[in-house]
Amino acid sequence: MSDLLERLRGRGWRMTAQRRVVAEVLDGEHVHLTADEVHARAVDRLPEISRATVYNTLGEMVSLGEVIEVSTDHRAKRYDPNAHRPHHHLVCARCGAIRDVHPSGNPLADLPADERFGFTVSDVEVTYRGICPNCAATA
Amino acid sequence: MSDLLERLRGRGWRMTAQRRVVAEVLDGEHVHLTADEVHARAVDRLPEISRATVYNTLGEMVSLGEVIEVSTDHRAKRYDPNAHRPHHHLVCARCGAIRDVHPSGNPLADLPADERFGFTVSDVEVTYRGICPNCAATA
DNA sequence: GCTTGACTTGGACAAAGTCCATTGTAGGAT
DNA sequence: ATCCTACAATGGACTTTGTCCAAGTCAAGC
Numbered sequence: 001m002s003d004l005l006e007r008l009r010g011r012g013w014r015m016t017a018q019r020r021v022v023a024e025v026l027d028g029e030h031v032h033l034t035a036d037e038v039h040a041r042a043v044d045r046l047p048e049i050s051r052a053t054v055y056n057t058l059g060e061m062v063s064l065g066e067v068i069e070v071s072t073d074h075r076a077k078r079y080d081p082n083a084h085r086p087h088h089h090l091v092c093a094r095c096g097a098i099r100d101v102h103p104s105g106n107p108l109a110d111l112p113a114d115e116r117f118g119f120t121v122s123d124v125e126v127t128y129r130g131i132c133p134n135c136a137a138t139a
Numbered sequence: 140m141s142d143l144l145e146r147l148r149g150r151g152w153r154m155t156a157q158r159r160v161v162a163e164v165l166d167g168e169h170v171h172l173t174a175d176e177v178h179a180r181a182v183d184r185l186p187e188i189s190r191a192t193v194y195n196t197l198g199e200m201v202s203l204g205e206v207i208e209v210s211t212d213h214r215a216k217r218y219d220p221n222a223h224r225p226h227h228h229l230v231c232a233r234c235g236a237i238r239d240v241h242p243s244g245n246p247l248a249d250l251p252a253d254e255r256f257g258f259t260v261s262d263v264e265v266t267y268r269g270i271c272p273n274c275a276a277t278a
Numbered sequence: 279g280c281t282t283g284a285c286t287t288g289g290a291c292a293a294a295g296t297c298c299a300t301t302g303t304a305g306g307a308t
Numbered sequence: 309a310t311c312c313t314a315c316a317a318t319g320g321a322c323t324t325t326g327t328c329c330a331a332g333t334c335a336a337g338c
Contacts, residue, residue, distance in 0.1 A: 014304060050318050071213045090258055099256050103249040110242040111267055117238050118272035119229055125266045128250055133257035153335060189287050
């Protein structure tokens with residue numbers, strides 16, 4: 001059922017009701033929720049869950065590499081459970097809608113050695129911006 | 140001297156001491172400062188300048204397209220005066236150092252039509268992450 | 279050197295996130 | 309099955325980052 005939950009269990013995570021709920025919320029809807037949105041949905045299932053726990057749990061999932069943090073709107077971080085298929089994001093500049101996208105080619109390879117300044121480059125995050133069809137229609 | 144200042148003047152900006160100072164701070168060091176860092180440096184030259192003014196001024200520069208907003212660390216926004224040469228950023232995951240980089244190829248072209256979902260894609264922001272030589276040495 | 283509308287100010291407010299002392303509990307040990 | 313204990317959760321205070329607004333100030337055209 002919950003792949004995310006399985007993977008976390010397999011890493012020796014102590015399984016608590018709170019962590020289960022957070023994982024289920026994240027894995028359930030494949031949208032990109034903010035921490036507070038995750039908290040709101042978690043409260044529906046487990047009314048006593050605290051905001052701090054949601055923040056902690058999300059942070060741990062990110063550390064474990066099971067969840068990706070994206071900040072598309074330069075405001076609140078959003079959490080993306082789709083960590084195991086590399087992808088990037090396409091964001092509507094007007095309404096903030098986010099889609100996962102899969103560019104052709106590997107952007108990492110586009111950074112020539114003489115532009116790396118001695119860094120060991122391990123990761124690349126790409127955010128495309130534009131106007132979604134919905135917003136274009138109502139413009 | 141200050142290209143940024145010249146460009147802003149040319150756009151009919153009302154020139155005040157505060158705006159001049161903000162532009163000079165930004166243009167002076169070609170690093171990527173947060174709004175509060177800009178404010179701190181601005182206060183050195185113009186002690187009465189307020190935080191609100193710095194935020195307003197930076198926001199206007201961004202609207203005019205003379206300055207770019209980057210959020211590399213998922214925390215405070217940083218301001219990049221180098222708006223007229225398209226470039227991306229390489230960030231050290233350990234110390235947060237930021238370098239401007241110029242990848243070969245155009246990442247915009249790497250997003251196939253069938254991955255655009257009807258969006259009008261106009262912009263792309265690329266952040267490379269890795270470890271800088273300095274941090275690698277002290278690891 | 280007036281006038282006026284744009285700019286600045288400072289302080290209150292808000293949103294997002296962190297910290298910590300206390301309390302609770304999962305899961306191994308007995 | 310029960311006990312222990314290290315790890316986890318709680319909630320409330322605190323911090324950081326940013327926004328808003330009413331009142332005062334000033335750049336620039338006349």
